[in-house]
Amino acid sequence: MMRPSLLLLMPEYRVDEQMSGIGVRALDLASAMESHCEVTIISAQPSDLPDPPCRILPARTTDIAAWIAAVDAVVFFDLGAPEWLRCAVHARRFIVVENAVPLEHLEYNSDLPENARADTYRRYVRGFRAQVAVADHFLTRSEIERHLLIGALALEGRLAPKDIGISRRLEHLVTNVPIGLSRKDLILSHSTAPDPNLYLWTGGLWDYMAYETALDCFLGDLPGKHLRFLYRPAADQPLRAHKVLLERNLPPEHISFLNRPLPHSQRGLEIEQGAGLICLGRPGIENETSVRLRLRDTLLYRRPIIIDGNGASGEYVRKTGIGITLPELNASALRDAIVALEPSSRMYDACLAAIDQERKTCKLDLTLLPFLQAGQAAGWRPTRRIGDLLVALDRALEGGPSDIPAPFLA
Secondary structure, eight states, X not given: OOOXXXXXXXXXXXXXTTOOHHHHHHHHHHHHHXXXXXXXXXXXXXXXXXXXXXXXXXXXXXXXXXXXXXXXXXEEESSOOHHHHHHHHHTTOEEEEEOOOSOGGGGTTTTSOHHHHHHHHHHHHHHHHHHHHHOSEEEESSHHHHHHHHHHHHHTTOOOHHHHHHOTTXXXXXXXXXXXXXXXXXXXXXXXXXXXXXXXXXXOOGGGBOHHHHHHHXXXXXXXXXXXXXXXXXXTSOOHHHHHHHHSOOOTTTEEEOOSOOOXXXXXXXXXXXXXXXXXXXXXXXXXXXXXXTHHHHXXXXXXXXEOSSSHHHHHHHHHTSEEEOSSSSHHHHHHHHHHTOTTSHHHHHHHHHHHHHHHHOBHHHHTHHHHHHHHHTTTSOOSOHHHHHHHHHHHHHTOOOOOOGGGTO
16 A cells, blocks of 8 residues: 655745744655655755755755645644645545644734734634635644634634534544654763753743743852853844843853854754743733643753743643743742752652653653544545635635535535
8 A cells, every 4th residue: 555645835934954843844744654655755944864864956946846745744833825725625635733723823923013913913814714714634733733723613603512422522633742752862962971061941932931030040049050042033023122131241150152043953952052941922912822842852862851831832841840830920830949959859850760761651652643643544535516616715814704515515
């Protein structure tokens, strides 16, 4: 039996040595899928990764429409361009979407006038509704994202009583694939002795992160401890962080920044130098409803994490014990956590044991199985008529009502 062919389509994102978290996520999924499928990634740039798990093609020199027509299934990430979604519908491809209800987008484009921000956000919502209208299967990264997505499916007319008869957990439509590791990750990962005084800021989008709390902590009473930021704010973005960092007197013996872009293949060498990782997010709906992709660093490189308690990421750390979830988001609570996580402490050893236990259960090769089974059960082909799909797609992109045509409700 021939293996199905999957196209991971992300022409807006890099999958190379300078990729962001969503590129790492796609690469991890490809690595876990490749033993079951023929996988190809189309990304924004030519890839310079030393040992990619699959073929990676640059969007600018690739006939994307031809690739969509040639494969069995197309996996869309984030809010991909609607024209490629329409192309996949016309080609009768099995459409898969990894995305979440657009909540973090409420804070995007903060430098624009309010009317422009509202118009831009409406486009995000229409793009998400288009995906909900036509996708055959969905991948989520956490239970809270799964629950929100299922609510969106119900509101868009994608659910009917018959679906409960197929699967009471709707696994034929949605597979939750939490942050995890592939079999290859587990084989290649290793760990070296850390510097007990070095902590690393892995952070995320600066607008969402509580970096001031970390600055206040390491500028206070933490003798001998050092905080290294693994990246700087993007120079071409109008971020408040630029002003904050310029105004602070940051003594290099306490706080430093990695002064070069960190290649993906060298990330482990940098992270393993530190005793622990720090990733603090601001309170907000984005934080409450998502799990940060960089939790992968803790699992892969066996470094406990200190995280805020404002959302799903903090709940995950609290539940699994792979680090410390702060009871309050302030410098004093962070300082207490750093003291408790001394590499020679019982707490540190307990976190390492929890990380080792979680590594046994967070295997992408296993969590992807319901998705692969759903695709196989459908013959990797859509079951709905192309005309109905195109009507639903047009309604969603035009911002029309979510009264989906009859085939969705049959």
